[in-house]
Amino acid sequence: MVTVSVAWAPLALLLVVAAAWWAACLDAVVSGGRWGAPAAEAARLLRQRRRTLLAADRLLWRLGGGGLLVAALLMVAVIPLGRWTLSDLGVGVVWFNAMDVLVWALVWMAGWGANSTHALVGGYRFLAQALAYELPLMFALTAPAVGAGSLRVADVIAAQHGLWFVVWMPVAFVVFCACVVAFSVQGPFAAAAAADIGGGVLAEVSGVDRLLLLAGRYALLAAGSAFAVVAFFGGGDGPWLPDWVWTLVKTFAVLSVLVLVRRRVPLLRPDRLVEVGWVLVLPLTLLQLLVVSVVVVVR
Amino acid sequence: MTGVVQTVLFWGLGAVAVAAGVVVFRTDSMARATYALAASFVAVGAQVLFLHLDYVGVIVVLMMVMEMAVMAVYMVMFMGMNPALMPMSMVHSRKTSLGVAAGAFIVLAGGALLVPWPARRGAPAVDLTVSLGQATMGSKMLVMLVVSPVLFSTIVSALVLALPRSRYDRLGDDLRRRPAEDPQPGGVGR
Amino acid sequence: MGLNELLGRWAVRRAHVLVIEVPGAAGVRMAVERGLTARSWVQATSPAEADVLAVCGSAGPRMSVVIAAVWDQMPGPRTRVDVVGSAGVPAALNAAAVALLDSDAQRSDATSRLGSWTDTDDERDAGDENDDDHQRDESNGNDGNDGNDGEASHGDMDIGEDHGHMDMGEDHGDMAMDMPMPGGIGLAEGGQDRDGLEMDVLHVPLGPVLPHWPPGLVLTCTLQGDVVVQATAEIVDPVAGRGLPVTGDARRDVLVDRCDDVARLLAVAGWGSAAAQARQLRDDALDGVALPVCAAGVARLTRRVTRSRVLGWSLRGLCTATRAPGQDSSAAGSDVLAVELPDRLRGWLEEAAAAAAAPTGSLAGVGLTDVAFTDAIPPVALPQLVTGLDLAAVRLIVAGTGVVADLTASAAGARARWRRTW
Amino acid sequence: MRSKSTSRGERDLVEEVEAGMQSFVGVLAVLAVALLGIGTLYAVARLTAVAPDPVRSLPFLSGHDPLEHALSRFHVRWYPVTLIFLAFDVEMLFMYPWAVVVAQMGSGAVIEMFVFLGVLLAGVAWAWREGALRWV
The missing domain is CATH 1.20.5 (Single alpha-helices involved in coiled-coils or other helix-helix interfaces)
Incomplete structure (x- = not known):
């Protein structure tokens, strides 16, 4: 793994924005819109005026809105593109986990800051949902780390040479993907931004603030997909093409599948989700982890 | 990265941690106070990274943000007044706490400056996360063995104290009512 | 500025429209929704999102006040169109596009707006900016924004049913008096909740301007957290009839109405793609697509809906008789308590299928004789259904019970029909 | 030396x-x-x-003016879940270092960790029976 110069950091931003853009385009097309819909939406929001509310906690509100994109980018910082990485962190897996936990705070702040009931309810809904998905996510993340015997992303990729983790950790992979959709506040996990509360955390934001929130959600989905690729699909591992192309191809493939699949499921109400998360998904993920650790010990 | 930059960053993070700590007591919003505390912890976590303790540093950030996100909920909920729009004070028993804080600071700072620090013997392991794992699974196994029942009893005792409705409320005195009587049903079984 | 015009041309391709249905204008609303789909425009969920305010039907006095308030919350560029008849939809949307593109007018609208409050209203934020001096202007505040019509609906709430488990405000009222109140709006006050904790209550009117919400319905909820502890319901500016589109074929009329109901419930249940499918079926029926084709479409949607275990899981168990122990069983609407929303959804779809499959223009033989008379519950029954539930469940129940603003549908008749069908 | x-x-x-x-x-x-x-x-x-x-706006309340500010003591009925979560979450402190060494430490480490997790899961099961995972 080659750590590249920090001058490449803008490329990470470009790639994340491109992937988020792709997800938004795909989303628009399968919902009966046009490929240009995200461009039109971005133009619309850049032209739209921002809003501020009476006695709003503007500091937390704007932090929450803009922070999602930052969290997504910080996740991507530890994900190698082929053999190049910006940051070969020894605890890259934990780093990814820490960044996804930031989303807890950020979505809640986006809901709290507006001083509006619908937004407030949305923020709290997200925390309730986070209580359901976070532990399964952590254990799903632990499985590849156990398989590789390392928390370094590069080692996790190297350990998959010959046999991708997705083959013998399917439960961890599926749970991880569901959790990615959940921390991106998308699809069946979008209760925090649902129409039944006027858009929830989105209810009061307009203009560039809204653009950042929407982009941040897609960017999180993209970053999560990229991490699914390095944790379960062997990163840049693949024949014929250069490794960096493989990383991108796989990331866009996982991202597209997530965008397509999440439309097929209705919203999961957070109050019913928590029990499912704890009583079904958590033991299932632990069982997967047990299988992985037994395999690792026996091997 | 050169030593100077590291030093500046380290002290800068220290200043951020202290400043955020001060904000905790100066702000009028429970939400801001809680997240200022989170920011303070994040700065400290970043400082830990300078000590080459990558895992500890990152996990401090992870745990503290998560815990503060939960704590914000509690602070907002259980504050005896409006949690955002009223003047408030996070200071309680000012004199005692000032005294304790000053005393603790003097003892710790004095200790740091006056006690002769031992010279390093040997070198730390290359990967300290591995050492941490070996320690918890090997020589410090007792920690694991103790923590497990402690956490279990934490769950049980916390719920016994805090749960508004127990299984007898839901399932009746003979625990036979099916489905359970809940204000709003749903979930898994029971 | 040229850039602004360029962005405007892009933006208008995907304008977001807040559609407000005045009671008695269901057909106009459907026409507007079809117009949006045809233009790839998007229905907004809140004024913050919207560029266009589309008022369907002629607003009565109270709706006008509400619409003005929503208009005031739109960020701009913004434009308002009033559509009174289905025929006027294309022209109205064209006018909206033109108005959105007029950058000069939009800029002058933006600069001339005073906003709903001033900096002195928001003295809390001023305090943040100069953090050191914590001086608070305590006399500040009581100007403007006293919320006249909000006050009115609040008044209704106190004379509601006798759900006595919530005695708010007897000894907490004094607390907020000497405190700064930004904008003259009070701070939330405490109330005892069912767990015995004293927590703040919020008074939140749901409707009439809310996505996928019955026209004119105002459900004023007293919220603790996101749980409704008390509620009152009323219809603003009620009229006779829902104004459903009349195609000249009774079968189509039923099809349109049921598909619209299905679309609404699916949208509130957060299944956008299925809701779009239902809306497409509705529009097909309006467009005169052959009834067997419509029937096939209904069958497809029915398969999709009944196969989704997730949907059933998140809808089931909300309207059960055992849900609220101790409620007065003789109160209005108590006989509708034991209804499962998934069954209700399936019932609508079955009716739509039956209508589409009916042999002639009449509905005799399929058990559907009166088209204009839907199987909705009266608004007065609503509070009892929603008390004690969280907002998500409340929204599902309102969407699933099809509350209507039609005064000709008498409460007794509606309930009788409900019982007969389900 | x-x-x-x-x-x-x-x-x-x-x-x-x-x-x-x-x-x-x-x-x-x-x-x-x-x-x-x-x-x-x-x-x-x-x-x-x-x-x-x-633009200075009032919060969206379906076209009504607010009677009170939304920022308030928001009653979170799911607070029992947070208690279980925080207790379980402490376990993650050990989980990541364990993941790194499980291959070299062998079956002992697996048994130890899963006994630990099993005890916690018993706590979760108990909480489930008490109805602590539902709140509304």
């Missing part, structure tokens, strides 16, 4: 620390780029929006 090993160890340590810090430089650079990008977007929006200053 000892001093020699110490100096070698310290040299290694310095290199190690440098390498470790280097990986955080990349993270810092990404953070800077993200903030710069967002700042640029805001600057652009000031130019392209119909008015640079935000």
Whole structure:
């Protein structure tokens, strides 16, 4: 793994924005819109005026809105593109986990800051949902780390040479993907931004603030997909093409599948989700982890 | 990265941690106070990274943000007044706490400056996360063995104290009512 | 500025429209929704999102006040169109596009707006900016924004049913008096909740301007957290009839109405793609697509809906008789308590299928004789259904019970029909 | 002998620390780029929006004016879940270091960790029976 110069950091931003853009385009097309819909939406929001509310906690509100994109980018910082990485962190897996936990705070702040009931309810809904998905996510993340015997992303990729983790950790992979959709506040996990509360955390934001929130959600989905690729699909591992192309191809493939699949499921109400998360998904993920650790010990 | 930059960053993070700590007591919003505390912890976590303790540093950030996100909920909920729009004070028993804080600071700072620090013997392991794992699974196994029942009893005792409705409320005195009587049903079984 | 015009041309391709249905204008609303789909425009969920305010039907006095308030919350560029008849939809949307593109007018609208409050209203934020001096202007505040019509609906709430488990405000009222109140709006006050904790209550009117919400319905909820502890319901500016589109074929009329109901419930249940499918079926029926084709479409949607275990899981168990122990069983609407929303959804779809499959223009033989008379519950029954539930469940129940603003549908008749069908 | 090993160890340590810090430089650079990008977007929006200053609005309440400010003592009925979560979550502190060493420590580590997890899951099962995972 080659750590590249920090001058490449803008490329990470470009790639994340491109992937988020792709997800938004795909989303628009399968919902009966046009490929240009995200461009039109971005133009619309850049032209739209921002809003501020009476006695709003503007500091937390704007932090929450803009922070999602930052969290997504910080996740991507530890994900190698082929053999190049910006940051070969020894605890890259934990780093990814820490960044996804930031989303807890950020979505809640986006809901709290507006001083509006619908937004407030949305923020709290997200925390309730986070209580359901976070532990399964952590254990799903632990499985590849156990398989590789390392928390370094590069080692996790190297350990998959010959046999991708997705083959013998399917439960961890599926749970991880569901959790990615959940921390991106998308699809069946979008209760925090649902129409039944006027858009929830989105209810009061307009203009560039809204653009950042929407982009941040897609960017999180993209970053999560990229991490699914390095944790379960062997990163840049693949024949014929250069490794960096493989990383991108796989990331866009996982991202597209997530965008397509999440439309097929209705919203999961957070109050019913928590029990499912704890009583079904958590033991299932632990069982997967047990299988992985037994395999690792026996091997 | 050169030593100077590291030093500046380290002290800068220290200043951020202290400043955020001060904000905790100066702000009028429970939400801001809680997240200022989170920011303070994040700065400290970043400082830990300078000590080459990558895992500890990152996990401090992870745990503290998560815990503060939960704590914000509690602070907002259980504050005896409006949690955002009223003047408030996070200071309680000012004199005692000032005294304790000053005393603790003097003892710790004095200790740091006056006690002769031992010279390093040997070198730390290359990967300290591995050492941490070996320690918890090997020589410090007792920690694991103790923590497990402690956490279990934490769950049980916390719920016994805090749960508004127990299984007898839901399932009746003979625990036979099916489905359970809940204000709003749903979930898994029971 | 040229850039602004360029962005405007892009933006208008995907304008977001807040559609407000005045009671008695269901057909106009459907026409507007079809117009949006045809233009790839998007229905907004809140004024913050919207560029266009589309008022369907002629607003009565109270709706006008509400619409003005929503208009005031739109960020701009913004434009308002009033559509009174289905025929006027294309022209109205064209006018909206033109108005959105007029950058000069939009800029002058933006600069001339005073906003709903001033900096002195928001003295809390001023305090943040100069953090050191914590001086608070305590006399500040009581100007403007006293919320006249909000006050009115609040008044209704106190004379509601006798759900006595919530005695708010007897000894907490004094607390907020000497405190700064930004904008003259009070701070939330405490109330005892069912767990015995004293927590703040919020008074939140749901409707009439809310996505996928019955026209004119105002459900004023007293919220603790996101749980409704008390509620009152009323219809603003009620009229006779829902104004459903009349195609000249009774079968189509039923099809349109049921598909619209299905679309609404699916949208509130957060299944956008299925809701779009239902809306497409509705529009097909309006467009005169052959009834067997419509029937096939209904069958497809029915398969999709009944196969989704997730949907059933998140809808089931909300309207059960055992849900609220101790409620007065003789109160209005108590006989509708034991209804499962998934069954209700399936019932609508079955009716739509039956209508589409009916042999002639009449509905005799399929058990559907009166088209204009839907199987909705009266608004007065609503509070009892929603008390004690969280907002998500409340929204599902309102969407699933099809509350209507039609005064000709008498409460007794509606309930009788409900019982007969389900 | 000892001093020699110490100096070698310290040299290694310095290199190690440098390498470790280097990986955080990349993270810092990404953070800077993200903030710069967002700042640029805001600057652009000031130019392209119909008015640079935000419009002052009241919260969206279906067309009604608010009776009270939404920021309040929000009653979170799911607080029992947070208690279980925080207790279970402490376990993650041990989980990641364990993941790194489980291969070399062998079956003992697996048994130990899963006994630990089993005890916690018993707590979760108990909480489930008490109905602590539902709240509304």
